[in-house]
Amino acid sequence: MVSSPVYPPNRILVLGATSAIAMAVTRQLVTPAAHFFLVARSKDKLTAVAQDLLVRGALRVDMIVTDLDETQAHAQMLSVATSQLGAIDLALLAHGVLGDQAAAERDYFVAEQILGTNFLSAVSLLTWLANYCESQGRGTLAVISSVAGDRGRKSNYVYGASKAALNAFLSGLRNRCDRAGVQVLTIKPGFVATPMTVHVPKNRLFATPEHVARGILKAVRKRKDVVYVPWFWRPIMAIIKAVPERIFKTKNL
Amino acid sequence: MPAKTTSPAFESWGRYPRHHADVVPLYWTSDFPLPAPPQAPMLPVGMGRSYGDSCLLDGGTLLAARGLDRFISFNPANGLLCCEAGVTLAEILDFGVPRGWFLPVTPGTKFVTVGGAIANDIHGKNHHVAGTFGCHVPRFGLVRSTGQKYECTATQNQSLYEATIGGMGLTGLITWAEVQLRPVVSRKIKQDSIKFTGLNEFFALSRESQHLEYTVAWIDCVATGRNFARGIFMRGDHSEQPEELKPSGKPRLTMPVDLPAFLMNKGTIGAFNTAYYAKQFAKSKTGLIDYEPFFYPLDSVLHWNRAYGKQGLLQFQNVMPWEPGEYQEGFTQLLKAIAASGLGSFLAVIKTFGTVKSPGMMSFPAPGPMIALDFPVRGERSFDLTERLADITAEYGGKMYPAKDARMAPRHFQQFYPQWQEFARYIDPAFSSAFWQRVTALG
Numbered sequence: 001m002v003s004s005p006v007y008p009p010n011r012i013l014v015l016g017a018t019s020a021i022a023m024a025v026t027r028q029l030v031t032p033a034a035h036f037f038l039v040a041r042s043k044d045k046l047t048a049v050a051q052d053l054l055v056r057g058a059l060r061v062d063m064i065v066t067d068l069d070e071t072q073a074h075a076q077m078l079s080v081a082t083s084q085l086g087a088i089d090l091a092l093l094a095h096g097v098l099g100d101q102a103a104a105e106r107d108y109f110v111a112e113q114i115l116g117t118n119f120l121s122a123v124s125l126l127t128w129l130a131n132y133c134e135s136q137g138r139g140t141l142a143v144i145s146s147v148a149g150d151r152g153r154k155s156n157y158v159y160g161a162s163k164a165a166l167n168a169f170l171s172g173l174r175n176r177c178d179r180a181g182v183q184v185l186t187i188k189p190g191f192v193a194t195p196m197t198v199h200v201p202k203n204r205l206f207a208t209p210e211h212v213a214r215g216i217l218k219a220v221r222k223r224k225d226v227v228y229v230p231w232f233w234r235p236i237m238a239i240i241k242a243v244p245e246r247i248f249k250t251k252n253l
Numbered sequence: 254m255p256a257k258t259t260s261p262a263f264e265s266w267g268r269y270p271r272h273h274a275d276v277v278p279l280y281w282t283s284d285f286p287l288p289a290p291p292q293a294p295m296l297p298v299g300m301g302r303s304y305g306d307s308c309l310l311d312g313g314t315l316l317a318a319r320g321l322d323r324f325i326s327f328n329p330a331n332g333l334l335c336c337e338a339g340v341t342l343a344e345i346l347d348f349g350v351p352r353g354w355f356l357p358v359t360p361g362t363k364f365v366t367v368g369g370a371i372a373n374d375i376h377g378k379n380h381h382v383a384g385t386f387g388c389h390v391p392r393f394g395l396v397r398s399t400g401q402k403y404e405c406t407a408t409q410n411q412s413l414y415e416a417t418i419g420g421m422g423l424t425g426l427i428t429w430a431e432v433q434l435r436p437v438v439s440r441k442i443k444q445d446s447i448k449f450t451g452l453n454e455f456f457a458l459s460r461e462s463q464h465l466e467y468t469v470a471w472i473d474c475v476a477t478g479r480n481f482a483r484g485i486f487m488r489g490d491h492s493e494q495p496e497e498l499k500p501s502g503k504p505r506l507t508m509p510v511d512l513p514a515f516l517m518n519k520g521t522i523g524a525f526n527t528a529y530y531a532k533q534f535a536k537s538k539t540g541l542i543d544y545e546p547f548f549y550p551l552d553s554v555l556h557w558n559r560a561y562g563k564q565g566l567l568q569f570q571n572v573m574p575w576e577p578g579e580y581q582e583g584f585t586q587l588l589k590a591i592a593a594s595g596l597g598s599f600l601a602v603i604k605t606f607g608t609v610k611s612p613g614m615m616s617f618p619a620p621g622p623m624i625a626l627d628f629p630v631r632g633e634r635s636f637d638l639t640e641r642l643a644d645i646t647a648e649y650g651g652k653m654y655p656a657k658d659a660r661m662a663p664r665h666f667q668q669f670y671p672q673w674q675e676f677a678r679y680i681d682p683a684f685s686s687a688f689w690q691r692v693t694a695l696g
Contacts, residue, residue, distance in 0.1 A: 048323050048337075049323065051325055051326065052323035055348075
């Protein structure tokens with residue numbers, strides 16, 4: 001039985017809840033009915049985020065401190081989260097690392113860690129969550145990927161490869177879960193501005209985490225499959241993808 | 254200096270001067286002290302809305318604290334808000350107004366951080382009844398470059414509390430603060446605007462309006478002769494008619510490009526001022542007005558500072574002590590010097606500060622008439638004028654506001670703030686600012 005989706009979502013699971021984009025998304029989801037379950041590595045940071053959401057007027061905020069690289073702990077953590085929440089309207093996967101490309105070129109184990117955090121831990125979480133959402137017959141799985149997954153470049157291809165793998169996984173998962181009424185949303189942000197740019201007129205390609213969060217929530221509301229945030233990254237990446245490999249390989253990218 | 258070539262350039266809201274510094278964004282209160290402390294000095298910066306160089310460094314490291322933007326606690330029974338220091342006053346209004354709570358003190362822009370509001374001990378149109386922002390901050394957290402953490406109140410770490418309020422960000426990084434909000438039942442302000450000509454009329458209006466929460470006057474600082482010191486006195490109180498407390502919308506207008514500097518000249522400003530003065534036909538006008546246009550008329554145009562062109566603008570703000578009797582000679586001299594220069598702008602306001610004392614050691618406001626105005630940077634001509642105004646201020650025992658200054662001479666600063674050496678004892682040894690280096694230089 002497929003029930004109709006709710007917006008705004010009230011039972012919200014956030015993995016990597018202390019990332020800038022996740023914080024902006026959760027703030028925009030605060031309503032007197034919003035119940036959050038937050039997961040991140042640092043207790044102090046997670047506590048600061050949880051307090052902020054409560055002061056802003058969320059109904060309830062629960063949290064677990066864990067390193068999401070430890071995939072063997074996922075099942076137990078997720079069953080605690082879902083039993084606290086009662087159900088999942090929205091699960092946001094926002095954890096990830098950019099990693100050190102230069103180090104990953106010298107040392108496979110650095111590359112493995114990037115792939116582990118960005119891809120394998122997401123596979124582990126999504127496997128559990130997809131089964132859960134399928135059985136409840138609803139829910140949104142929103143996953144932060146990156147425009148970098150659209151084409152490998154020498155400056156960050158290990159990161160890009162982890163996101164490309166994630167994109168393929170999500171595409172298949174969407175194909176599987178659609179009939180169960182589960183939305184699988186692939187989110188591809190471009191450059192996101194930080195407090196670093198406070199004094200200077202920003203490069204027009206930069207977006208704030210708030211702006212990116214609005215784009216994500218609009219895509220959730222409209223039941224989109226893949227969203228570029230801001231939107232202009234879709235045509236930019238279309239052009240980048242269209243450059244023939246024999247030219248692309250000679251460029252300094 | 255190697256920093257000149259490798260570090261990005263920064264400008265404050267006045268866009269004069271420009272300095273190069275590295276920048277380290279802070280996202281969490283635990284991000285400071287930095288894991289690898291820099292050799293050159295550091296300075297916290299929030300929204301960069303100070304006009305001169307008090308939020309700039311030449312060759313050091315700016316700690317961009319805007320990322321510390323979380324609320325920590327709020328007591329709906331008494332309006333005590335605790336938040337991280339990078340939260341802006343705009344965010345406090347968005348949060349507080351729908352719940353019936355307003356800022357205790359607000360400057361002419363809401364795009365400043367709580368940390369910046371404390372560091373500059375900012376004031377507003379209610380100084381005569383409420384004092385400065387620092388009067389409403391009972392407690393804050395301060396982290397020094399050594400890693401030492403202090404919780405500061407009027408009785409606990411009292412010296413650091415007093416030195417940090419108005420301490421221009423030099424005493425350490427403010428990480429969080431408590432702000433005592435005030436209740437409101439409406440977004441509206443009951444406003445009177447009354448035309449006046451001459452300072453005596455302005456002072457009389459100020460006296461008779463002392464019981465009202467907000468008073469300020471726009472003054473035509475270009476007009477001379479018969480029209481000298483004409484202006485519009487604005488006073489208001491929060492409306493007591495309860496109404497729905499809706500959140501504010503977002504600003505829609507922006508100044509997309511730098512206007513050519515020649516647009517701001519004596520002719521255009523004079524014409525503008527005459528039109529503005531004449532716009533209000535009646536001697537006095539009363540009405541209900543939303544708090545946004547009442548407090549923040551310029552916030553509705555993002556980047557309005559671009560109207561002054563690439564050269565930027567200089568801001569001047571001082572306060573003069575009351576002189577015995579009706580006639581305020583020093584203040585009158587100051588206005589005459591501005592009018593005679595022909596450099597004054599449209600944006601000139603005067604107000605009388607009250608006697609509420611700030612806990613801040615270096616706090617600017619003091620009882621007496623104050624003026625704030627800006628004018629375009631026109632090389633030596635504008636610098637000569639600021640120097641002349643500083644001289645008059647010094648001659649009559651007044652003082653100038655560091656947050657709005659780019660030109661004050663060391664001798665002037667040290668006369669205006671004779672406690673500066675006492676204050677210097679509380680400066681974090683790893684902190685400095687372009688302003689501080691300038692005004693404490695020898696000579």
